[in-house]
Amino acid sequence: MKKVSLFILVFSSILVGCTQKQKEQSITEGPDYTQYVDPFIGTAFTGHTFPGATYPLGMIQAGPETGNYSWEYCAGYVYGDSLINGFSQTRLNGTGCIDLGDLLIQPFSGNKREDLRSKYDLVSEDASPGYYTVKLTDNDVHVEITAAPHVAFHKYTFGKGKAANILADFQSGLVWTEDRIHTHVLENEVKFENDKTISGYTRRKEWVERVYYFVITFDKPIVAKEELPKRDSREKAPRYILTFDMKNDTTLNMKIALSSASVEGAKANLKAEVPGWDFDTVRRNAKNEWNTYFSRIQIEGTDAQKNNFYTAVYHLFIQPNNIADVDGKYIGPKKEVSQSSGGKFYSTWSQWDIFRAAYPLYTIISPELIPDFVNSMLDYSEQQWHLPIWALWGQETYTMIANHSVPMIVDAYLKGFEGFDPERAYNEVKKSLTLNHPKSDWTIYDKYGYYPFDLVTVESVSRTLESGFDDYCAGLMAEKLGKERDTKFFRKRAEYYKNLFDPSTNYMRGRDSKGNWRTPFDPFELAHGDSSVGGDYTEGNAAQYTWHVLQDIPGLLALMGDNKKAAERLDSLFFTTEKSKNALSDVTGLIGQYAHGNEPSHHIAYLYTYLGQPYKTQELVRQICTDFYKNLPDGLIGNDDCGQMSAWYIFSSLGFYPVNPVSGEFVIGAPQIPAAKIDVSNGKVFSMEAKNISEDNKYVEKIELNGKPYAKQTISYKDIMDGASLVFYMTNQPQK
Template sequence: MNKAIFSIIGAIIIFSSGVLAQNSQNVDYTKFVNVFIGTGALDANSLSGSNFPGACMPFGLVQLSPDTREYPDDPCSGYDYKDSTILGFSHTHLNGTGCPDLYDFLFMPYGGDKKWQAGSDDGKTKGFRSHFSHSNEKAYPGYYSVVLDDYNIRAEMTATEHCGMHRYTFAKADTYHLIIDLEHTLIKDSPYRYSKIISAQVRVVDNKTIEGYRIVSGWAKLRKVYFRAEFSRPFDSQVMKAGSNEFQNIPVANHSDLKIILNFDQNNNMPLLVKVGISSVSAEGAKENLNAEMKDFNFDGISVQANKAWNKELSCIDISGTARQKSIFYTGLYHLFIQPNNIADVSGNYLATDNSIQNAPDKKHYSTFSLWDTYRAAHPLYTLVQEDRTAGFINSMLRQYKTYGYLPIWQLWGTENYCMIGNHAIPVIVDAFLKGIKGFDYEEAYQAVKASSTTSHKNSPFNVLDKYGYFPEDLQTQSVSLTLEIAYDDWCVAQMAKKLGHEADYKFFLNRSGDYKNLFDKTSGFFRAKDSRGEWINPFNPLEYGGNGGFPFTEGNAWQYLWYVPQDVPSFIDLMGNDQKFVEKLDEFFTLDAKPGDVNGNASGFIGQYAHGNEPSHHVVYLYDFTSQPWKAQYYSAKIMRELYNDQQSGYSGNEDCGQMSAWYIFSAMGFYPVNPANSVYCFGSPQLENATINLANGKQFKVITNNLSTDNIYIQKIILNGKPYQKNYIAHKDIENGGVIEFFMGKTPNKKMATYEKPLMIAGEL
């Protein structure tokens, strides 16, 4: 009986995939996506991509996915491909982050008379955990399924923007149960990663409906989330578990450790379907979201809609390449489009940072801004393929400025968590402004950018910077990284001020953007920390790593932060001495394998001191384009794509970080990358795709054609743009935006004539 039922379900899945409405080219891009890429690490010495395999919609609020850990921590997605048991399915997850949070409202079906089991220290025995096999696990964009071996139950998930739907198919007609855990979250007693349930409630509306909420303080402080769940059949009884107390069939319970177990009589082999709406605003909002997006229990129809939505989004770039390349590329786009997340209800209501309920006119209010990561390549890629949403992202950032006083640093669930350093909403806004993206108020955005560069706040005491011309380590930790990163942000502010006619501001911020020079030690050849007396802090070891405080460098060392002057590379080359010395230092960077005993948990994917698994290194390959040896950018970019990405669960060399690792590959595979994310210039590397067509928002297409491509042919021999020879080591955004065709001709050996090609422009105004 169970085999027959599961065969029918499988046939439905195949049929649903086959009847997808196709785009104009009749291509199903979702078939190239492997949602398991990034869900595991290569080995014990590697980092997981920290991605989840569950069902979600592009930029949606819900990510309905399995959790394999009682206290999801590492990987932060809650799912590790190496694990063999599943604890349940929760409705919100982060994609590729280095810190954990969310995991709201864990659902787990089970059969028989098994009793609840409290958690153990190893985090592997809590509740009704079940073994599973990857051979019985299937997933694609908008759909996830697995067989829970301990109960012989097939669990399937799909999603709309604000809702998730479950379908549980039971192998035999027997009593079965569904537990909903409102306490499930990350570890409670860690000094660094912790979560506290402030309060939670579950309420029985009727025998086919429950609703509830929880208030959680974790990475996002005092986060509120509400749910409403409706069932395809009535439950016969229920048990509320509030801490150590159990209550039979009561209508409502409140507790910080709260669960409800729903009991169903014999099921006659019919699946149980559950549709769940969630909201960051109110219980009424969760109900409205559910009524708007899931009017019935048509699981297959919802799954098809989700897959169609993903196919539409993924069609923004059409490529030709190997199966491996397509899998990495389109899975990368998929990961890129999971967030930022629209946390507004279907009504447009959202909870502002001052805890007032506001309304977004376009029904979109985005959060999950991992800006220290994503400003580098993810947001520049959004400006190419998500132009309308880019304006929505910026309007959402501006709403935080209005209620909070400055732009987001790392915003989660609409609240600021101050993770990481710098104020990197600034380059995102300035980049969109300089590219002429419409849909937000430029002057209002400038005022927000300026305020965020002058109003002192956590990790950004601008009064200290203005006094010393750098951040002294004895007054502000992470001082070198902060000085360098804020210098870049200041350059961005200056460009926007200049174009809008704020001449005094332009001069101030342009001058402050040169403060990085105050920490360069010509004797050692590195940026180093000084104290408030202007003295170098000793001892100094350029190989020593810092984390997120208590050290001059953030998630890196002096080698990795040596190259962080994206706004002023020509001047930095002069500071290093000359072109030859700059190239020699770059060469040493990529070949020096020495490492201290502890390289920090964020460092991975090494080529010498280059660590592709974390963001400070991401632009460094392309600095060769500013030198007399640009072909080395081609060599190392090809090496990284081929060695540090794959199409298996270990597909990323570090945390995927909300699309940044993917964006690096997507840009680089097409042959170019934004060293300075806000100057509308892309530096050339080694194109790896036979063809790539970017379908632009203005209706035009920009095509990349790579001739003579092979494993050995990694070097550009010549370039033709729109039928004419092209002798630059970069391409401007305006050339892409205007549409056209660029052709690369590849060979086995470097074309050293490229040393005479025009170097990348650095001043946005020159474009």
């Protein structure tokens, strides 16, 4: 729920809020955790989240568009913009790239205007999980939107006595540049089946080339249809003004069902999920489904803490998205209709981000999803010949580096998840790490034991380090499956990181094919391989990436000489006053050179625990949670990246974090909330309590596990899932 900060709006906001709260209570079954979720968190600055209506892991993200044509509008919305362009049905959450924004609809009362963008009433704009509403003041329409997994349900209330119209823009979509709006649609078909039904498909290309099929139904008949002139001769899709026979009513209901496979699939999705016209029932179903996920973690804390925490859980479950129809059909990498092996096919996989914390969190709070996640990745790989790197709507973007589907699959296998074939899974893991693809040249990698920067001209250091973690994971799986030869092969690779460690600087440094170090060398110079910046690192620099040896932190620290030297190097990251000579939009949330706004830094604050200085971890975790996670539209310091930023906050609030995501161990930090209980299934509950926690009491004095003193640096996945009780005793004094 959005908080309005302007004093002059407070009284009217209270009245609107009271009415809204009463309505929400009337459609809620059981405890309502959605009251703590604010979908507007992260919709300004660099969070790139969106406030529209969506269903957990659903295909639909329906909501307002306020802008387009730039990095700032990856989600199509920036809080505080003055105009709403319309309401589209799909959206990316927290990403740094642009796509989706399909089927833009803009309602308006009265006569057509040349520009149908509309100002809106700030007080009326509100959102909660599964619901969005706003009053378009120029267009004189009250808009409400809710969602089922494959269906967007719009409810428009038009001005009394005025014509009821909508602009249906089939050419629109979220794109990088204004010129692309005319060319991104490659093929389109729109069929008016009758006066209440429109169907068709669009093939378009922006981040990926994909097809979506649609069926649009109205509860009032269309009485007039005007096709607008094309704005550019290259446009392939139409725009229509539709006018409706309202029969003395002011409310028009519209349902838009999508499918990646066929129009028939879209119709089947509509029939299965939203057969009638009861808006409140659809909204209630979405809200109740969201509450099933929120209720799995019950926390104590202030309202602000609950707002941040449950909004983080909300962002976690917006994706991945099940793009399979209700019958399991979908279009994947082969670009033909396929049948999911498990009935669902999850895509929107931001693996480079979510393998770090989001996926390990799924294994704790939603373990029932893991088999379908794994099978979706395997189905994909058998069509694509490698596991997804960054897949959107079943298509590969080849964005980011390495192949971090590998640790996700291995994590599931090592934790004992069933419901998928381990041999099938390992076959796809091995294939992905041994057959060349556009982001990995294994021939070069194995010949030199690293990626030389003269042969792999961008991101050579980052690719080596991140690929090494995937190799480590593959080795663990091979070992458990009894594949001795493969185990040795991947274990050797997992130590390639040592070949890029420069002992003269104590940094990971680029090296050419002759073994020469990159010269000149500036550890603070930022690099980004997907841009003109280039360089040896991925959205980062040597100061940050030196610590990216998730599989062997003790080995990395040993390379630095001893704990004292390693601590000095780590201190130099957090406490340096030196600045980078260049800037990147993805590298934000700086503490010294630590960049919390980007994922390669996410584990680093926890490394002080390995060095016998856990109090520094505790200080930094408090600082990050306080400064970089606020319940405000600009409250996220970086892209939420499909839930990874949010997962870091959830774990850190609970007091631990998966530095090595497949180890089954979580490094202990310091909790940020007084208490939490997690339903870990099978009737078991994991509980955490932080006694005496306060603004000053941010340090951990001692820990108890199941009522006994606990001195280990980690807590295991097994302990958590067995329903352990973890108690922190907090103090204002660092325990040095």
